Amino acid sequence: MTDRDAIIILNALPGFGPVKIGKILSTAGNPADSFRATAAGRGKTALSRDEISVMKKHEEYFDLQAEKDLCRENGVSIITVIDKEYPVSLLNLRQQPPVIYAKGDLSCLLKPSVAIVGSRRASDYGKKTAYKISYEAASRGISVVSGLARGIDISAHKGALDAGGATVAVLGSGILNIYPRENSKFTGKISETGLVISEFTLRSNPNPGNFPRRNRIISGLCSRVLVIEASLKSGSLITANFALEEGKDVYAVPGRIDSKLSEGSNRLIKDGAYCVAEPDDFIFGLADACKRENRSCDSGQVLSPDELKIMELLEADELSIEDISALSGMEAVDLATILFSLQMRHLIKKLPGNIFGKC
Numbered sequence: 001m002t003d004r005d006a007i008i009i010l011n012a013l014p015g016f017g018p019v020k021i022g023k024i025l026s027t028a029g030n031p032a033d034s035f036r037a038t039a040a041g042r043g044k045t046a047l048s049r050d051e052i053s054v055m056k057k058h059e060e061y062f063d064l065q066a067e068k069d070l071c072r073e074n075g076v077s078i079i080t081v082i083d084k085e086y087p088v089s090l091l092n093l094r095q096q097p098p099v100i101y102a103k104g105d106l107s108c109l110l111k112p113s114v115a116i117v118g119s120r121r122a123s124d125y126g127k128k129t130a131y132k133i134s135y136e137a138a139s140r141g142i143s144v145v146s147g148l149a150r151g152i153d154i155s156a157h158k159g160a161l162d163a164g165g166a167t168v169a170v171l172g173s174g175i176l177n178i179y180p181r182e183n184s185k186f187t188g189k190i191s192e193t194g195l196v197i198s199e200f201t202l203r204s205n206p207n208p209g210n211f212p213r214r215n216r217i218i219s220g221l222c223s224r225v226l227v228i229e230a231s232l233k234s235g236s237l238i239t240a241n242f243a244l245e246e247g248k249d250v251y252a253v254p255g256r257i258d259s260k261l262s263e264g265s266n267r268l269i270k271d272g273a274y275c276v277a278e279p280d281d282f283i284f285g286l287a288d289a290c291k292r293e294n295r296s297c298d299s300g301q302v303l304s305p306d307e308l309k310i311m312e313l314l315e316a317d318e319l320s321i322e323d324i325s326a327l328s329g330m331e332a333v334d335l336a337t338i339l340f341s342l343q344m345r346h347l348i349k350k351l352p353g354n355i356f357g358k359c
Helices: 003-012 018-028 031-040 049-056 064-074 088-092 106-110 124-139 152-162 181-193 210-221 236-245 260-270 286-298 305-316 321-328 332-344
Strands: 077-080 099-104 113-118 143-146 167-170 195-198 224-228 249-253 348-351 355-358
Touching: 003 018, 003 031, 003 064, 003 077, 003 099, 064 077, 088 210, 088 321, 088 332, 099 106, 099 181, 106 195, 106 332, 113 124, 113 152, 113 210, 113 236, 124 143, 124 152, 124 224, 143 152, 143 210, 152 167, 152 181, 167 181, 167 210, 181 195, 210 236, 224 236, 224 260, 236 249, 236 260, 249 260, 305 321, 305 332, 305 348, 305 355, 321 332, 332 348
Parallel strands: 113 143, 113 224, 143 167, 167 195, 224 249
Antiparallel strands: 077 099, 099 195, 348 355
C-alpha cells in the first residue's frame, strides 16, 4: 500500500474526517504506516479500539481499485494532500481536506478567484444579481467559485459559463451523485472550462453534515466572498465566517429590510462587510491581477517579482509555507496562490509535511 492509497482509504472510512485523519498522519509518520501499525497491533495511532477495528477492516468498507477504475472511466482525478497538484490555497485551512476528487481544468485554480453564495430560495432579483456579477467577473478572467446549490449558487455558475469563463463547483456529495439532481446537467459544461470538485468519495450521498465542510473549501479557494440574499440561518453565513477566520474580505448585496431572505446579508453589512451596489464594488483590482498573470504565462517561464523572491529563498533551502511567509513578508493567502502557480509550472514541488523545494 502506498501513502497515497492509505490517505484515499482513510478519507473513505466511516467516521473518519479531516481532523481525525490529520491526527493519524501526524502520529504515524508515513500514511501507510498507520495501517501497518494497526494491523500489527502496535505503533502510535491516537485512535480508539473501535477506530482501529474499522481500519483493520478497511477493504470491507471501501474498494480502492473500484474507486480508481470509476475515476478513470469518468475522467475524475484523485488528488491527495501529499500530491504536488493539491491546491495550495487549501493548505491554509485548519481542516485540510485529505483528498480532493476533481473533474475539469485544474489550471483554473491559478486565476484570481471569488466566491458568490446565497440563498437556495432566492428571489428573481437575487438570482439576476448573482448572474450579472458572476458574468462580469468571468468575462474579466476571474474564476467564480460556488456550491452548485439551487438559487444564488447555480445562477453564479450560469453567469460564468455564459461569459465563457471558468467556474468551480464545490459539491457536498460525490461527483457521481450530484445534488441537487436538476443541476447535474451543468456539471459537464462546468468541467469543460472550469472544475467540479468534492472531498467525498465518488458516490457519496449529500448528508447534511457535508455542506458546512463544503463551505470551508469554497472559502479556501477564493480571495473574497460575496453573499447575496441570505437568511440569518443561511449556510452562506458559514462560508462568510470561514472567510473571516482566514482573514479574507467579505462582501454582501443589500436587500429589502422587510425580507427574511436578506436578514443575514444585511446583518453582514451592518457588522462591517463591504456593501456591493455594482459589480466593480466586488471585483475591483482582481482583473488587473489576472492581466499580470496572463502576461507572465504568455512569456513562458518569466516570473513576477514575488515569484522570483520565492525561488531565491528555495534556492538555499527547503522551507515550510510559514517560513516562506516570514522570510518574504507575503501574506499567507497571497503566498498560497503563488506557490500553487509555481508548482503547476513544475518549478517547485511540495514535500511531505507541507515543505516546499525546487524541482
